[in-house]
Amino acid sequence: MLKTLLTRARQGHRTIKYPDAAPPAMPAHFRGAPRIDASRCPDGCRECADACPTNAITISQRPTDSVLSTQYSALVSLDLGRCIFCPECENACPEEAIAFSDDYRLATRTRGDLVAGSAAHLELAAALDDKLRRLFGRSLKLRVVSAGDCNACAADVNVLSTIGWDIGRFGIQYVASPRHADGLVVMGPVTENMRLALKKTWEAISDPKIVIAVGACAISGGIYAGHPEQHDGAAGTVPVDMFIPGCPPHPLTILDGLLRLLGRIEDGTRA
């Protein structure tokens, strides 16, 4: 008993101060929101697109009119819903035109918002409407379903309920039954073998309800996209209200998304 108390005293208070204070520093090689500077792209270069394992990068030519002639410059767009935040494109680029920043804020409300063009203008997730915020703003109970996730997304969703992150502070809790839940967190590409269970879980949650897709697999199928054993993400089975990219997303990325949805963080868009 004494030992337990002594250990308690030594371990101290370890919950991060965020969002009231600055978030914890990201590790040295952390790969957050990518920055693309298409003006550096050499003519006809496709190195990044060819290297990308999930075909998240598309390169097209955009006409830039001048008085004398029409010239073309590259338009690079990166689909963050497919991106697995691997180092391939960064390593492949001969001109350092594409690089991952340490910006962990990535969650969006629509699938389309995840396609970042050269302008790298990402419409971060807006808060729920007033009615839903009144309902969920101070108490959001989530049912978490793994539908083919590799247990990495599950681990970093789960970690938010440990003392280091303590989402209970915001009234968010993972619950053991869909009947207790206000919403669903889906991870994994939605395997054929889990599709029915996912659908039934969603149906068992009473209205109004929300769905959050966590990780590249749940958004687009990730590297499993196109496999007949799965369904390219959650949206084909349940209606998704928020997308949190990553492979897996950093816990801070997930927390940022949840807080934005509840209207607790409101610094609009990222330049």
Added chain:
Amino acid sequence: MAGELLLLRNAQPARLADVPLLSIPLFRTAILDAVWNEWRVSTLFGREADGHVELVVVMANDGAGQLGIARTRLAGDEFLSLTPECPQLHLFEREIAEQYGIRMTGHPWMKRVRFQQPLRLGASVFEGAPVAGVTDFFRVEGEEVHEVAVGPVHAGVIEPGHFRFQCHGERVFHLEIALGYQHRGLERALIGGPQKKTPYYLETVAGDTTIGHMLAYCHAVEGLSGARVPARAQALRGIALELERLANHTGDLGALSGDVAFLPTASYCGRIRGDYLNLSAELCGSRFGRGLLRPGGVLFNLTDDRIATLIERLDNATRDAVESIALLWSTPTVTERFENTGVIEPELAEEIGMVGVAARACGRAIDVRHDFPTGVYRFANVPVMTAHYGDVNSRASVRWLELERSADFVREQLQALPATPVRATVPPLAADTLVASLTEGWRGEICHVAITGSDGTLSRYKITDPSFHNWFGLALALRDGEISDFPLCNKSFNLSYCGHDL
């Protein structure tokens, strides 16, 4: 004894033509003889060759550090099951039946494994299309006997699986586990590789074992290509593998503590696990080691100026972990729940081919790092930790003992990182060659077997996660126990669903 097998070291390639192609009776005898002489089955799988189905076995002799490999070619679609004589093959034979449509005559419990489409087109021994969880379950009939069905979706943040208990009151007569819900078509997708997606498939076989599976893959490719990995890269890989072990063992001990409602250790370990994950992130930017290992070496170097900080953070985390976990052993309400719960006898562990932490908790001193060392483990010895009662307490204490050894290992490696490059070029893969590559992931033995075709691409890539060996152990651990002990037993094994389902 094992005379028919081709003897190889871990990750040593062999030309396919040199792998003995035995007649079916000789193949059977070779396996049974070896098992009677202290060998165990690391993997047994099917592959297609010249329009026939071939079975390939990889046997392991832990004492001698030898792998024994043989194959046989089936004339038809039938094979006389070895399971009645060699129970550790039961799931492998079910897998071959499901993937290649081979009827395993005499198998006592022939059912689907993953509810997947066969790898061999049109070959199926099961009726109808596979529907996850729809199958006959073993049932106990009788007055006051009842059945409890759990899953696929579980109460926590955890992967899906279906558990069917036959109970008499609180007492569990029998537990049957049906998996396959996580099946993503991984092995099918690896055929024809390596392609640009291949490393990413391997990193997500089981996301909590990214390094373990990637290391097995890297050694396989390096074996097939003859690439020589620089010393610094080997050390960094070892550091990453042990950090993965530290994070997961810490997390598991915290979760075990939570399951017996001892919250101090549960809370502290939940955080400290994150400290170890963040150390992995310092190596490569990802808490799970994504993007770190590649054939030929590692993609990220650790510069010398960051080593001191890393050691300090490692020591802080380990000091906290040791202090928090030590509380378990001095709290009677914890030890009372841990001891004699979910007991597996050592003979049973051997008979059903258990590996890793769960096997070492039964006194089986097997550890790939020690018995089949590759990479940095050839130079740095990690002692094998065992316990002897095969219960939850033993599985917890093996983790506790390994945690300290792994921290020592990481510290020593960080203090003496060789000053070499971290990546070498990888020549093309040798054609018509086989390699079996074993690593000791935090759960236990990971076995990958790569076979190339005449064009030097992968014609078959077999993945055997330690969970594939151990799920049956969990089912047996519950026998005659109380159903309320299930969460605790389950946590003490903490097996992978996706690593099993592939």
